[in-house]
Amino acid sequence: MIDLANLPPVAFEEFRNMIVSAVKAGARLNALFGAVLPKAGAPGSDAKQVTGDLRLFAVLAQDSAGTLNVTSTLVGDAYPALTPDCPQAHWFEREIAEQWGVKPEGHPWLKPIRFHRSYREGRDAWTRSAEIAIQPGVVNFFTMTGDEVHEVSVGPVHAGIIEPGHFRFQCHGEKVYHLEISLGYQHRGVERALVGGPDKRTIPYMETLAGDTTIGYALAYCEAVEALAGCRVPARAQTLRAIALELERLANHTGDIGALAGDVGYLPTANFCGRIRGDFLNMTALICGNRFGRGLVRPGGILFDLDETRRMELSKRLRQAGEDVSNAIELLWEAPSVRSWFDNTGTVSRETALELGLVGVAARASGIERDVRAQFPSGIYRFAHIPVSLYHTGNVFSRAHVRWMEIQRSIAFIFDQLKVLPEGPVRTPTGPLAANCAVVSLTEGWRGEICHVALTDAAGRFAHYKVVDPSFHNWMGLALALRDQQISDFPLCNKSFNLSYCGHDL
Template sequence: MDNLLQIANGEVVRRADIPDVSVETFGMTLAEFVRNGGFVVQFFAFAENGITRLLAVVRNDRLYVTSCVVGAEFPSLTGWVSEKFHMFEREIAEQYGIRPTAHPWLKMVRYHRNYSGADDVFGNDYGGEEIPGKYGCFTVEGEAIHEVAVGPVHAGIIEPGHFRFQCAGEEVLHLEIQLGYQHRGVERLLPTVPQRRLPIICEAIAGDTAIGHNLCCCQALEALAGLTVDVGARIVRTIALELERIANHLGDLGALSGDVAFNPPAAYFGRMRGDFLNLLQVLCGNRFGKGLVRPGGVAFVMGDEQRKLIAAKLEEITPQVKNVCDLLFSAHTVQARFENTGIVSREMAEDLGLVGYAGRACGLPYDARVAFPSECYAELPHNTNQMTSGDVYSRATVRREEIMHSLALIELLLQRPETTAKAMMMEERRLAADSLVVTINEGWRGEIAHCVLTGADGAIVRYKVKDPSFHNWTGLAMSLRNQGISDFPLCNKSYNLSYCGFDL
């Protein structure tokens, strides 16, 4: 551990304390860490005063950081160590024009001009032609092979992305997912805007995870500005994050019922999801919790009235949630479709570094609420899931368990008497200079991590965002191996990954 600095979630460290090793030592250190069961939380490049560095945040049961100066290329870790580095290295290549040499599958992540002005690693000219989709997908050859192309515009009210299936008859041999259509330049934009815009932008990284991403942003600003958050506000934030989790899990269970043509629970889940979004509206006036979390606390106080409204709604709806879950999970036809569909083995999940319910359904217990608790989580009971077969049934079951667990957590939190002292307004604050902060929260899809680096004047020099979907899209692709193509919607919904959270 010589070349790694141990850090804590949401704690500011001086950049001078971060190990600055040679690119070879950097690679060897990460290789050893990951081979010993470690996972990659963040791995990215940043440039300052004409010097480009790589920085990695890794975890086992603790968090560590390390960095190195990098030139035009560095030896890829994907091929000889682990798939866990795969997407990160492609992202580094695309963002800074730095080539990971001997990367087994170097291709675009989001199709955009790089930040450094270096030649594009993939040879794209973003000044001229339309680039998205200009990519030769991996193809399987043979007389009986056919290809199915879907997207970027899909059949429903869904975000855009391109899926290419290589099939033999109904069987999918390989699915390649090419995203990037939602790319809005978030990481490029964040360091250039006034502080007051940061929470608004972070709430729109992925609208279904507005609380999760903005919580990471506000915790980072709080750490850098030396703000404390009172217990009352932490309670509200924790409740909001759990409401977000319940709403999304319910919505997805509904979508899963719809995909196996079991319409009653689809309708009920859809309606109940709305009830939970409306509880976020009770808290802050917005169904997605936008506007609620602000540096220093929350912009809306949860008073007795809101507490009572939420408690009453939970009392009314909890039995309904139980009954409708029972309706879905006890139907034999549903079990027949969910079980053994879209399996990812534990070994595969570990090598890909899957997070959230996608990982837990494969037997990777990691839950950031337990491992690196923020807000009120250190005082709250954990959920341990038993169903770890890595199939659609497991992913659905984990979500069902998490809904019930989250309902119990909210009930506990509502009994707490503390109320936040005052509503916090967004204000510009001076941030600690030459510092690094990493904030991690367990969003409903899994580990969300934001990493903020400040310069000599306290200005943000690099803002790195990671949505759990960044890890998990590859999981979906692997789920489809040797599956019937008609099982794609079901597998897809069991993950329900974010396009915009990935595309940034």
């Protein structure tokens, strides 16, 4: 947490150079966003009004050192884009252009990402008329020309029970030369609604930013608020939060491996894992009554304690599910047809993954040691370490294998924690939030790094609240994984990333 007074805007050139050179030297862009802050010392002004200068903020991580840097600058109607010198800024600069109606000049791929009007009335980075409705997915896609070249268009409504998104493939025969992903269908205006909070809707917003990551998101939010309030969460609550976060990872990783098996037609593992995923969800429900952990994590701690009967029951169920999931997944590795399909599909090289700034399973499966739990630990992870699960081949197998390693380590972690569950309360009052401050909160959700940046005003309310879902970094990784692949392998590649639509669209 830093006082905004200690974070004066620097000159734009300095801002740009600092980011470009830091990223070249191995740093990573966790967040790059715009905000219009109320003038300092003007409490009571309407927090939702958006007039004034646009300020850009950047959060940079040095993963190996475990340090974060925050910098900011002021920009006018346009500025020289960072993306040509820093591909990690690509998606962020499209977001800034769309939200604030400024133009990052020289951006090679400047298209909307969510298809909504700018937050500042009358400003539009594409000078679109205010009279004409903005249609999602209506944009000039990159195209390829030539004999027998064809285009395949998929979505927004998909064949299965999944969220909406649009995928446009440029193909020659079966082979995909380029995939462009156009999202925004799930945009429900959460970030803007968070301004002026926290209020009674803040927690439901957080728990549904990506509903399959309820614990991850609620935790990132609560840790941000607790830092602003100077609140120390009781040890028992910290441990139970981590148990819930690992259960969330277990459920999703198990479901993902099952779905990968299903996509190559290996039905035993697909069916077993589909069921075992539910067993993990039911363990979360054992703690708090809801399979996704709704209602569990709150600022200052948690709302449901684990009594002794429940602790024993959870251990028992975890042991059984652990045996079942090993049985189901080891079967998958023994099928040569599965291995050869997984091995030869959807490769993202380490260099590409570094350049794009991938996070989570996708990064670790391309050989990048990147895990918030190890490098920026908070709560119980400061004392109880989980080894980073790494594999180097960058393909579908690698992403499945990293999940499998993480499943085993999460189970071991929960067992350890259940044995040494600290005594004491599970919640403490939080108190008011510090005024005119900025806080960065990182959580390793099951998809990867969740980054929240909260900026408070003079009254200690949110002047701006930035949410970066791991998918925000990783959708481009999926697009590149599809290059030179058979279009029929799209479902398999897609599932191996399993990115969030609503977490991206916000």
